[in-house]
Amino acid sequence: MSEHNANTMNLKLHVWRQKGPDAPGKLETYDAKHVSPDMSFLEMLDEVNETLIKTGIDPIAFDHDCREGICGMCSQVVNGVAHGGQERTTVCQLHMRSFQDGDSIFIEPWRARAFPIVKDLVVDRSALDTIIQSGGYTSCHTGGIADGNAILIPKPDADYAMDAAECIGCGACVAGCPNGSAMLFTSAKVAQLAALPQGKAEAAVRVHAMTEALQGCGFGNCSNHYECQAACPKGINVKFIAKLNREYLKAALN
Amino acid sequence: MQILKSVVGRKVFMAITGQCMVLFAVVHMLGNSSIFIGPDGINAYAKHLHDLGPLVWIFRAGLFAFVAIHIFYGIQLTLENSAANPTVYAVKKQIKATFASTSMIWTGLLIALFVTFHILHFTARVTPGIVKGVDALGRYDVFTMVVSAFKNGGIAFIYVAAMCALFFHLSHGIQSFFQTMGWNTDRTQCTISTIGKAVAFILLAGYAVIPLSILASALIK
Numbered sequence: 001m002s003e004h005n006a007n008t009m010n011l012k013l014h015v016w017r018q019k020g021p022d023a024p025g026k027l028e029t030y031d032a033k034h035v036s037p038d039m040s041f042l043e044m045l046d047e048v049n050e051t052l053i054k055t056g057i058d059p060i061a062f063d064h065d066c067r068e069g070i071c072g073m074c075s076q077v078v079n080g081v082a083h084g085g086q087e088r089t090t091v092c093q094l095h096m097r098s099f100q101d102g103d104s105i106f107i108e109p110w111r112a113r114a115f116p117i118v119k120d121l122v123v124d125r126s127a128l129d130t131i132i133q134s135g136g137y138t139s140c141h142t143g144g145i146a147d148g149n150a151i152l153i154p155k156p157d158a159d160y161a162m163d164a165a166e167c168i169g170c171g172a173c174v175a176g177c178p179n180g181s182a183m184l185f186t187s188a189k190v191a192q193l194a195a196l197p198q199g200k201a202e203a204a205v206r207v208h209a210m211t212e213a214l215q216g217c218g219f220g221n222c223s224n225h226y227e228c229q230a231a232c233p234k235g236i237n238v239k240f241i242a243k244l245n246r247e248y249l250k251a252a253l254n
Numbered sequence: 255m256q257i258l259k260s261v262v263g264r265k266v267f268m269a270i271t272g273q274c275m276v277l278f279a280v281v282h283m284l285g286n287s288s289i290f291i292g293p294d295g296i297n298a299y300a301k302h303l304h305d306l307g308p309l310v311w312i313f314r315a316g317l318f319a320f321v322a323i324h325i326f327y328g329i330q331l332t333l334e335n336s337a338a339n340p341t342v343y344a345v346k347k348q349i350k351a352t353f354a355s356t357s358m359i360w361t362g363l364l365i366a367l368f369v370t371f372h373i374l375h376f377t378a379r380v381t382p383g384i385v386k387g388v389d390a391l392g393r394y395d396v397f398t399m400v401v402s403a404f405k406n407g408g409i410a411f412i413y414v415a416a417m418c419a420l421f422f423h424l425s426h427g428i429q430s431f432f433q434t435m436g437w438n439t440d441r442t443q444c445t446i447s448t449i450g451k452a453v454a455f456i457l458l459a460g461y462a463v464i465p466l467s468i469l470a471s472a473l474i475k
Contacts, residue, residue: 014344027344080347106345113338178351180339183261211261220338221261221331223355224430230349238433239440246436248262 008034009101013048015060016108021116027106037097041084042067042074044096045107061120069093069233072168075175076121077108082172082231090170090233110171112180114218125171127217128185132169134213135206136189138198157195164192166234176231179220184228186214187244188236194247204251207244262434264327269434271324272427276453278317279420283460293389293397301393325366332359354426361423368416375403404468413465417458424454 011032018025032048039047042064049059065073069090076091078084084094099105107121115123165188173184190207193199199206222241229238257263285303288295303310348356375381376399385402389395404410428450432438438446 016344077343077346080343080345081349085347085349108343108345111339111341111343113340176349178339178348178356179335181335208256208260215261218338220335221265223265223331223335223358224426224433225351225355227349227351237440239438239443242433242436242438244436245262245266245434248260249266249436252257252263 008036009096009099009103011035011044011099011102012104014104014106015120017060017120018109018117020119025117025120027108035096035099037095037099039096040067040092041076041078041094041096042092061118061122063122064092067092070168072170075110075123075125075171077106077110077175079106082110082175083170083233088233088235090168093233110175112171112174112177112219114180114182115171115174123171125169127219128169128171128182130217131182131186131210131213132189135202135209136193138193138202140198151197153196161192161195164188164195164236164240167232167236168234170233172231172233173228173236174219176227177220177222178225178227179223181220181222181228182214182217183219183222183241183244184232184236184238186210187240190247191240191243194243203247204254207247207251211244211248264331265434268324268327268331269431271320273431274320275317275324276424276428276457279457280453283457286464287460289397289400289464293395296396296400297389297391297393300396304394321366321369325362328359328362352426354422355430358423358426361419364416364419365423368412368419371412372416375409376400400464401468404465405472407469410465410469414462417461420461421454421458424457425451428453 009032013030013032014027015030016025017028030048030052032044033051035044035047042062045060045062052059063073063075065071067074069092072090074083074090074092076083078091078094083089083091084098086094086098109115109117109121110123110125114127115125118124167185167188169185171182171185174180174182177183190203190210193206194203224238224241226238229236258267285299286296288299354361371381375384376396379386379399383403383406385395385399387395387398389397404413429443429447430450432442432446432450
């Protein structure tokens with residue numbers, strides 16, 4: 001225990017505070033003292049919130065759920081990079097050992113017109129749900145359980161679809177994109193379903209519906225900066241955006 | 255037409271028109287390089303082009319339409335992108351985006367201004383100090399016009415600076431074309447990006463060598 005105390009850090013946090021969607025926001029500075037390097041980033045914020053509550057200050061609101069990098073709820077831009085910049089890591093899996101004693105850390109919410117701020121670091125990401133609702137599914141008749149091998153899928157196609165299906169819908173691609181575009185998110189679902197026999201039947205309708213929904217939600221256009229791929233905690237590749245473009249052109253020309 | 259309003263369709267139009275202009279830039283550079291043969295080279299090349307008559311005007315009209323489409327969608331998409339991302343981060347780090355990719359609208363604007371000047375300068379020949387004349391065979395003396403123009407350091411600087419803007423624009427634009435057309439895969443992405451930058455550099459070098467060599471020879475004399 002004494003060894004842990006010797007390794008603890010004192011940090012200066014610059015956190016975006018905003019009371020509500022229409023309230024003005026600003027960066028507030030807080031001290032995070034005796035932070036263990038073994039803490040996750042969110043545990044560190046929990047500790048800071050404990051201190052804030054004791055001193056009568058409203059705790060910092062932030063989204064979180066599973067805290068193991070699979071639910072896609074945590075959404076913070078840390079020091080200018082969505083999820084903090086550790087490769088393939090959500091901010092809940094970012095650990096304080098990535099920081100040094102005395103560091104200043106800037107924590108901001110996802111910023112995009114399609115993601116209005118709810119409070120502090122919490123943003124409304126239901127625009128991503130709207131995109132999925134527009135076509136990110138396959139239509140099928142309900143009934144008995146299908147035989148597992150009734151539809152044969154080549155292994156490379158299954159692997160490709162699984163790579164695309166890794167997207168957890170956190171919105172880091174939008175937060176990282178200079179254009180506030182959700183093209184990587186949309187393309188991951190379009191590519192996943194277009195690679196599988198069950199999804200191919202509706203591929204043309206889907207790509208039109210989902211790109212229209214993307215536009216309608218107020219996201220920007222993709223201009224191939226590839227910041228989305230760099231920010232993605234699941235390593236979704238921009239090859240899926242090329243696949244979406246291919247699917248779109250195929251649908252438009254047929 | 256839904257494709258003219260869609261997030262993908264408009265980019266495809268931008269990509270195709272842009273790539274056609276790249277092809278024109280390559281052919282134009284090869285044509286310009288005939289200046290190194292001497293007056294007979296570039297004057298004969300210019301005469302050959304003028305002798306095409308109406309075909310030249312059909313080509314110019316097509317090229318103008320491509321430029322107009324490219325500029326129209328470029329401005330429209332940039333405005334939409336700015337509106338989609340209205341709030342700036344207090345701290346923002348770029349990981350994969352480059353100076354070239356984030357300054358497309360500005361390098362594009364510089365190229366558009368340059369092309370306007372270039373047409374007034376060497377095509378319409380209405381700028382002050384331009385040397386107009388014919389050679390011994392009665393052809394437009396393009397060689398003397400170009401050489402006398404680039405002996406002026408200011409003019410040479412404008413041309414070289416514009417080609418630098420073109421280099422940055424194309425070092426992102428060419429590889430972007432393949433991504434937008436859906437021809438990129440994770441295996442080809444790196445190669446296509448390198449080829450795009452190489453083509454952009456060849457165009458920069460091929461165009462800039464003309465004003466720089468003329469200016470250098472004038473300064474040495």
